[in-house]
Amino acid sequence: MTDASGVPATTVVVNGRPREVRTEPDTALLYVLRGHLGLKGTRFGCGLGLCGACLVLVDGQAVYSCDTPLWSVADKQVTTVEGLGTPGHPHPVTTALIDGQAAQCGYCMSGIVIAAAELLARNDDPSDADVRAALDRNLCRCGAHNRIVRAVLAAAAELRARREGAE
C-alpha cells in the first residue's frame, strides 16, 4: 500500500463495524470494499451503474457502489452481501436462492441478493411482477431469472411466516 501520509482517513460503518480507510475521498465505494476492506462479495460488472452487480445498501437503500464516492457514505450504514445474515443465520433470500439452486455462474447474485433484501424490507408480499420490476436494474446473463424470482417469493413467504409466528 502507498504510504498514506497526506491521504485523509475516512471512517465508514460497514456491516455494523466502523472501519477507517485511507484513500482519496472520491474513490468509489466498490474499490474501498474490495481492495481496502477485503470484502470481495460486492462485484465489479460495469462501473457505470448499469448492471447492478455492485449494489450495496446505504442506510437501507440500494445504491451502485461503483458510482458512489467514499465521502458520500462517511456517516452512513453500509451493508454488503456479507452483512446480510450470518453463516449460522443466513438471510432468507440467500437460503431460498441456495435451496432453489437459483444461479448458474453466480456473478450477478450479490447485487440481486441486495436488491431483493431491499424489496422485502419494504414490501413483504410482492407479486411476481413486483419482484421482476425490483430486479429490472440487475442483469443476469446466464438466464437464472425465473428461479431467482421464485426464490425471492419463497423468501417473502418465509419472512411473513416468521412475522406471524412471532405475533
Added chain:
Amino acid sequence: MNANLPPSLAANPRLSAWLRVKPDGGVEIRPGKVELGQGVLTALAQVAAEELDVDIEQIEVLPATTGVSPNEGYTAGSLSIQNSAAALRLACAEARSRYLGAAAAALEVPPEKLTVASGLFHAPDGRRVSYWELADDALLDQDATGEQPPKPAAVYRLVGTNVPRLDLPDKLTGRPRYVHDLEFDGLCHGRVVRPPSRGATLDALDEAPARALPGVLAVVRDGSFVGVVADREEIAIQAAERLRQAASWSRRATLPDEEDLPRFLVSADAETTVLAERGTASAADGAPASFAATYHRPYLAHASMGPSSATALYGDAAPPVLRVWSHSQGPYLLRAELARALGLPQDDITVAHAEGAGCYGHNGADDVALDAALLAMALPGRPVKVVWSRADELGWAPFGAPGVVRLDADVDSVGNVLSWRHEIWGNGHSTRGGSIRSVALLGASHRESGSEIDPAGEPPLSVGGGAGRNAVPYYDFPAYRVVNHRLLEMPLRVSALRSLGAFLNVFAAESFMDELAAAAGRDPVAYRLAQLSDLRGRAVIEAAARRAGWSSWAGGDAIGHGVAFARYKNTSAYCAVIAEVEAVSEIRVRRLTIAVDAGLVINPDGAANQIEGGAVQATSWALKERVRFDRYGVTSDSWETYPILRFSEVPAVDVELLAGAGNPSLGVGETAQGPTVAAIANAVCDALGVRVRTLPLSPENVLAAMPDLRACLVYVRPRIALAGGRSPRITETMSSACLVAATSWARKIRAPSHAATAVTASVPASRSSRPTPSDSPTKSLRDADSSTGHPVVIISPMRRVISSDCQVFFPKSCVGSMMIRAGSTPARSARPARASTRARTSAMTSVYATRCGRVRGSSLPTCEHTIPAPNSAATSVTFGSQPLQVSLSRSAPASHTARPTSCRHVSALMTRSG
C-alpha cells in the same frame, strides 16, 4: 494407447492423474474440465462418489492446473459430461477395485465378500477399513485398463439425483471465490489501454501524467500495447485513463458498413467447400414446387456479467517461472499460447484455473491472461491482477460470428422435401489458441512483434463442425447438399459463442421448415414428424407439443405459437421448443416449453438449469442483441448500447427432461439455443403473418419485413439536464421503441391495403414517480426506468426534462402526410413549446425533418409533415410532464409495391414456380 478408453482417459491413462485418496480423509478428484458456472464439477463429483462408493461430502475437486491435472483440452462443445464423466467413471471404478483388493488383504477377507459405503469397506463380521486408512499413491500409479466395468445405472444412489451445486453457497454469500477475488502478498493492479478502434496504431504516448499518480509502479508500452500497474486498483484505473488521454493514434477504417453486413458476408473472399451431400440435390426438373429463402444473423457479444480477469506472477528467481491464475476454458492450451507469445518454454509456465463469470464460449479470458503476464514481466516478483473494463469486454472480446444462410428446397405434391440445399456465408467460428496459426491472444496482435489474428478455419463435421454445425438436416430428406463459404478476411475477431454455427443454421432451417409447411397448408408439428423417423427426435417434438397444448391452442389477436427442433451437432442432445409470443406493441415471448433428451442425466436439476438458461439467453439474442460498429470500431460497448433481456422481459420456461432409457450421457449446455430462436421466429410469424428472416427480431427488422403499412415505430428519447443552469452532462438514454397501432399491428393482413390508416399511440409520461435517491455529483445522469424498454419522462427534483426527440419510422412503401401532436403543460411553463427539426438518414428508413409550430386554434403544438417519399419524420418537442401523444394520419392513398422493403438485405421472398 488403449482405443477402448474414452478420449480423455486414453490421452491421460495414469489413474493417479485423475484422483488421489488422501491419508487425512477424503478423495481428491482432478478433472481437466473447468467450472464455468454450468455445474460440471458438481456433476463430476457425483460420478466419482458413485463409482467409489463415498459420500459427496468426501469428494474434493481440484481446479484444473497445468502439470497436475490431466489435459482435457477445452471445456467446450457440450462435451464435458460425455468425455470427462466417462473418463472419471472408469478411472474411479478401477480405483475402487484396486482399493477393494487392498482392503481384502488388510481384512483377510475375499474381495467379493466386502461391501463398500461412505468410503468404508465392510467385512461380513463387522470389521471395516476406510479408503484413507489404506491410502497409498502406488495403488493408483498405474495406467487405466478400462476393464473394470462401472456400476450399472440400476443401482445408482447419486447419479441421477439433484445434488446441490458445491460452489453456490460461497457465491451466494459473497465469500471470495472468483478469479477477481484472489489475494496475494504484494498484489498490485494492472490495466490495459486498448486502441480506440480496430487497426489503429499508437503514434505517441506521454507517460508523465500517469506516472505522476501516487502508487504507479510501471508503464508498459510495446508497439500499440499500452498498460499500467499501480499498487491500488483505483489508481490503476485513473492512470489508464490518463494514458488514454495522452495517447495519439493513427486510425484506419477497416470495418464494413454495419447496415450492409449481409452483402459484405456474401461478397467477401471466401473458401468454398461442400460440407456434406446425399443423393442429387440440385433443383430437380419436374418437382412440383421449389422454394428459397435467405436468413441473416449479426455479430453477437458473449457479454459476460463479470469482465475477464487474470493474475500473473513472474518470478524473480532464475529460471524465471510465470504463474498465471485464469478462468480460461483450456488451461493447457492457454499455457501453450502464452509460451508462444512470450517466448518462454511451456514448462516454465503454470496456469491454474480459478472460476470466472459465465463465458458462454471464447470471451476475453485468454486475452487478459496475456495482458497480466506482460505487465507482470515488467515487475518481477509482484503478482499483477488485471480486470477488463466493461467497454473492453463488450468491444474487444471475440464475438459470435455473423452469417447468411440461403435455403433451397424442392418439394413433392404434398409438400414433403425431395431435395434440400443449405448454403452458408460467414467466418469460421473458432479463433481459440491451437486452432489458428497466429498467436490467438489480443495483446500479442498489438505488440511491436505481433501479427493480426488469423481468420478462423472450419473443423470437420465429424468433430462437430463450426459454421457448418447443424447444417446437415436431421430429417429424412432423400437428397441434400451443404455448402460453406468460409470468409478469408475477418474484420472483427470472431470465436466460439455457445452453439457456434448451430444458432444460425437451426434458425434458418427451422424457419424454412415452417415456411414450407405453410406453403403446403400443413401443421408445423405434423409436417416435421412426417419427415423424421428418428424415435428420440420424434419423442421430444411430441413431448413439447403435448406439454404446450399445441393441438388445443386457441390463439388470438397478435398471439402466436411456433415450434422448432434440432439435435445439437446431429450427435448430441435432442431438443424441441415451443414458443408462445405476443406482439401487441412489442414482441414479447410469454412462454417457452422445452423437451430435451440427453440420455443418462447426471444431475437433472442442473441440466434443467442449463437448458432454461440457454433458452433465456437465446431469447435475448433473438429479440435484442446486435453488435454495433462504425467503419472504425465497435460502438456497442456498454449495457446501454448492447442491451440484454431483463427480468420483466424473461419468458416463463418449462423444461421436460425425457427419461435416459440407458442412452449415453449427452451435454445440454448448447442444445436449446437454435431451436429457441427458430421457435420464437415461427411464433412471430403465427402472431403477425410476417416472416422475419433477419436477427434480431427487433421492431425495425419486423417492420422491414412487412410489405405494407401495418405499423410504425415511435422512439422517444428523453434528454436529461440538471436544473439550475449548471453545465450538464447530458446523457441520451437508450431509445425505446413503442410499436404503434395495436389495431393494424394485430391484423394479419396479407393483401396490401389502400385505405387511409389512422394510427394513434399514447406514450405514458412516466413509469413511476419514484424519487431518485440522493445523488452524488459523480453519479451519471441516466434514467434507470428507461431500461425496461418503455418510453419514459423523468421528473425529479434534481432533473428536469428539457426536450424529447420523437422519431417515427414508416416502412418505405408508405406515402402520405403525418401529423404529430405533443401534449404539454401550459400551466407549468410560460414559454410555448418549441419544436426543432432534425434530419438524418438511415439505411432502413429515411428520417425527414419536420416543420413544427402552432396550429391556429389549437392549444397544443402540432407538427405537420408531408412525406413525398419514404418514410419517416422526426420532431423534437419541449414539454414538461404531460403525456406525449403521437397521432399519424395518412390522407393520401398508399402507393407501394409488393416488393420487400429492404433492398440492402440479401433476401428473397418465397418464390413459387410451377
